[in-house]
Amino acid sequence: MNSPTDSISPLSPQNFSPSSGLAARLMPDWLVPRLRESLGAELEPVAAALRQRAPVFLRVNLRKTDLAGAIAALAGEGIVAVPHPLAASALEVTGNARKVQASAAYTEGLVELQDASSQAVVAALPLVEGMRVLDHCAGGGGKTLAMAARADLKLWAHDIAPRRMADLPERARRAGIAVTVTERPEAAAPFDLVLVDAPCSGSGSWRRDPEGKWALTPARLEELLSVQAAILDRAAAMVAKGGALAYATCSLLAAENRQQVDGFLARHGGWTREVERSFSPTEGGDGFYLCVMRRA
Numbered sequence: 024m025n026s027p028t029d030s031i032s033p034l035s036p037q038n039f040s041p042s043s044g045l046a047a048r049l050m051p052d053w054l055v056p057r058l059r060e061s062l063g064a065e066l067e068p069v070a071a072a073l074r075q076r077a078p079v080f081l082r083v084n085l086r087k088t089d090l091a092g093a094i095a096a097l098a099g100e101g102i103v104a105v106p107h108p109l110a111a112s113a114l115e116v117t118g119n120a121r122k123v124q125a126s127a128a129y130t131e132g133l134v135e136l137q138d139a140s141s142q143a144v145v146a147a148l149p150l151v152e153g154m155r156v157l158d159h160c161a162g163g164g165g166k167t168l169a170m171a172a173r174a175d176l177k178l179w180a181h182d183i184a185p186r187r188m189a190d191l192p193e194r195a196r197r198a199g200i201a202v203t204v205t206e207r208p209e210a211a212a213p214f215d216l217v218l219v220d221a222p223c224s225g226s227g228s229w230r231r232d233p234e235g236k237w238a239l240t241p242a243r244l245e246e247l248l249s250v251q252a253a254i255l256d257r258a259a260a261m262v263a264k265g266g267a268l269a270y271a272t273c274s275l276l277a278a279e280n281r282q283q284v285d286g287f288l289a290r291h292g293g294w295t296r297e298v299e300r301s302f303s304p305t306e307g308g309d310g311f312y313l314c315v316m317r318r319a
Contacts, residue, residue, distance in 0.1 A: 044066075044067050044070075045067050045070045045071055045074075046058060046059070046066050046067060046069075046070035049070055049073070049074065050070070050236055051236060051237060051239070053241060054226075054236065054239070057276055057278070058226070058275060058276065060277060061275055061276050061277040061278075061280075062275060065303060065305070068303075068305050069275065069303060069304055069305060069310070072230070072303075072304035072305045073229050073230045073304055074230070075230060076230065077138075077228075077230045077231045077309070078115050078116070078139075078307065078308075079115070079116040079120040079123070079136070080107065080113055080114065080115055080116070080136070080137060080138050080139045080142070080308065081093070081097075081104060081113070081114040081115075081116060081123065081134040081135065081136060081137070082110075082112050082113060082114075082134065082135045082136075082137040082142050082165075082168075082169055082172070083112045083113075083114060083133070083134055084132055084133055084134060084135060084168075084172050084198055084199075085112055085172050085173075086171070086172050086198070086199055086200065087131075087132055087133050087198075087199060088133050090106055090111075090112075090114065092133070093114060093128060093133050093134050094106075094114065096126075096127070096128040096133055097114075097116075097123075097126065097128050097134070100122060100126045100127065100128065101118075101119050101122060102116060102118065102119045102120070102122050102123060102126060102128075103116065103117045103118030103119065104116045104117065104118075105117055107139045107307060107308075108307075109139035109140055109142065109143045109302070109306060109307060109308050110139055110142035110143045110145075110146050111146065112142055112146070112169070112172070113139040113142050113143075113308075114134070115139070115307070123136065124136070130197070131197070132197040132198045132199055135165065135168060135169075135194070135198065136165075137165045137169060138228070138308050138309045139307060139308035140227075140273075140302040140306070140307075140308030140309045140310070140311040141165060141166065141169070141273075141308070141309065141311065142169060142308075143300075143302055143308065143311070144166070144220075144271050144300075144302070144311050144313045145166050145169040145170055145173065146173070147298060147300055147313055147315070148170065148173075148216065148218065148267075148269055148315065149216065149267055149297075149298075149315060150170060150173050150174040150176065150216070151174060151215075152174050152175050152176075153175065153176070153177070154174065154176050154177070154215040154216055155176075155177045155179075155211075155213075155214045155215045155216075155263075156170060156176045156177065156178050156179070156214060156215065156216045156217075156218070157178075157179045157180075157181065157208050157211070157212075157214045157216070157217045157218070157258075157261065158170070158178070158179070158180045158181070158218050158220070159181055159208065159217055159218060159219045159220075159254065159258050159261075160181075160182060160183070160218075160219055160220045160221055160222065160254065161180035161181060161182045161187070161188055161191065161204075161220075162182055162187045162188070162220070163187060163188070163190055163191065163194070164180055164188060164190070164191035164194055164195070164202070166218060166220055167180045167191065167195075167202055168194060168195065168198050168200065168202075170218070171195075171198065171200035171201075171202065172198070172200070178200070178201065178202040178203065179202070179203045179204075179205050179208055179211055179214070180202050180203070180204050180205070181204075181205050181206065181208040185204075185206055188204055191204060192204065208261060209260075209261060212260075212261035212263075213261060213262060213263035213264075213266065214261055214262060214263060214266060215262075215263055215266045215267070216262075216266060216267045216268075216269065217258045217259075217261055217262050217266070217267075217268050217269070218269045218271065219254055219255060219258050219268065219269065219270050219271065220271045220272070221250070221251045221254055221255075221270065221271070221272050221279075222247060222250055222251070222254075223247060223251070223272040223273060223274040223276075223279050224239050224244060224247060224274050224276055224279060225239075225273055225274065226239075226273075226274050226275040226276055226310065227272075227273040227274055227275050227302075227304060227309045227310020227311055227312075228273045228309040228310065230304070230309075231309070244276075244278070244279075247279065248278060248279065248283065251272075251279060251283050252283065252286060252287070255268070255270060255283070255287045256287075256290070256291075259287070259291055259294070259318075262318050263318070264318060264319070265317070265318060265319075266317075266318050267297065267315050267316065267317050267318070268294070268315070268316045268318070269313065269314070269315045269316075270283070270284060270287075270313070270314050270315075270316070271311065271312060271313045271314075272311070272312050273309050273310060273311050273312075274310070274312060275310045275312075279312075280301070280312040280314075281299070281312075281314070284296065284299075284314045284316070287316070288316070293318060293319040294316045294317065294318055294319070295316065295317050295319070296314060296315075296316055297315045297316060297317045298313065298314065298315040299313070299314045299315075300312070300313045300314075301313075
């Protein structure tokens, strides 16, 4: 992913003029021009949004209840939640959020903790009943469970660090869905849809991890870009003909988002960009990016 030594990388500070404003006061100097290139006039509103405490969002498990049922169940335990426009399954908790994980609504699988933008990403996926679907970078399995709530799927979950998925079987049981956890997803390929929620800078969710922006370095960003490209290449090989590859990050940086997809399409013939969406922290949820690519 590194640029030749005789050219200037798109990430190079030489490409930008000095920045000023709220972003410059809240973020490392080297990151501000990169974010300005990616966000343009939205940089300052986004910087202001990232200063705020992150809301507590729930995803209603539509396999078990609807929004009204979940709101009533939570209210019965003193928890106040209201619908959020980012996703049809999203609730924002506005009262007694600390009681959620001990509530019957949570332990019985009516609701799950999940950011509203993350839910919106899943809502934009081309899911159809009976599809074979791989969540390639599953982590705790939030998107795995959200996909299962949308359609009756044959689901596999994989993560390069299997320990991250330790809670997934119990979460799946609570939600009433079946998922196969695998360390060798190639053995079950091909899939109709592979979701790659790639490791990234996390810049769209820095309000949940304020130290994240200070821990990120130019070298670490370049490393992440290489990892993302390698994961996309691996995942693409597991997509069936006519199937879809969905690439998502919780990043605001164009280098991790559209430029990463552009690089993939340049390396691989026979793919088209089908859906591309960005979600801003100014909309209430975390910053997210999604691109769905279709294999010919």
